[in-house]
Amino acid sequence: MQGYSAAIVEPYAEALMSLGQSNDQVQRFGEDICFLQELLASSEDLQQFLESPLINADAKKAVLRQLAGETVHPYVLNFLLLLAERRRILFLQGICQKFLELLRKLSGTVLAEVTSVVEVSEEQRRTIEDRVKAMTGAQQVELKVNLDPELIGGVVIKVGSQVVDASLRGQLRRLSLRLSGMNA
Known part of the structure; x- marks a missing residue:
């Protein structure tokens, strides 16, 4: 499972980093990712909701819009919605960790x-x-x-x-x- 999740986590994190770099928003995306990590850490119910295969993508997208829509950059919100649509939102914590790892490498x-x-x-x-x-x-x-x-x-x-x-x-x-x- 670890190799499988790394194969999913890394490309998504790298894609978000690439999007941030091409739009000169890397630092802002980093702040948004930290916000998302804190949000996930503060609510086990939210983690379970997002990870549940029984809950459809539209319900997850609605919750993501409500919780993060006003706070995160629109590109980050679209990224979250894409993860929900593609049934990859359960990897959000791993993607956040990998993104921050890439951000640290970029900034030395x-x-x-x-x-x-x-x-x-x-x-x-x-x-x-x-x-x-x-x-x-x-x-x-x-x-x-x-x-x-x-x-x-x-x-x-x-x-x-x-x-x-x-x-x-x-x-x-x-x-x-x-x-x-x-x-x-």
């Missing part, structure tokens, strides 16, 4: 997923961004912060396949491994 931005016990301050954000820029050579950094009380303290930063574990839990785990290695 990397996504850094930061996991912390508490919300990070602006000063901490700048420090993390500087560290990620130094690690990757990226021009810009987009931070996605997740909270995890089990870290005890510190942060874990993930950029692509690279992980920097500066959490107290990670330090304790490494110490435990060293100590168990000494006893062997």
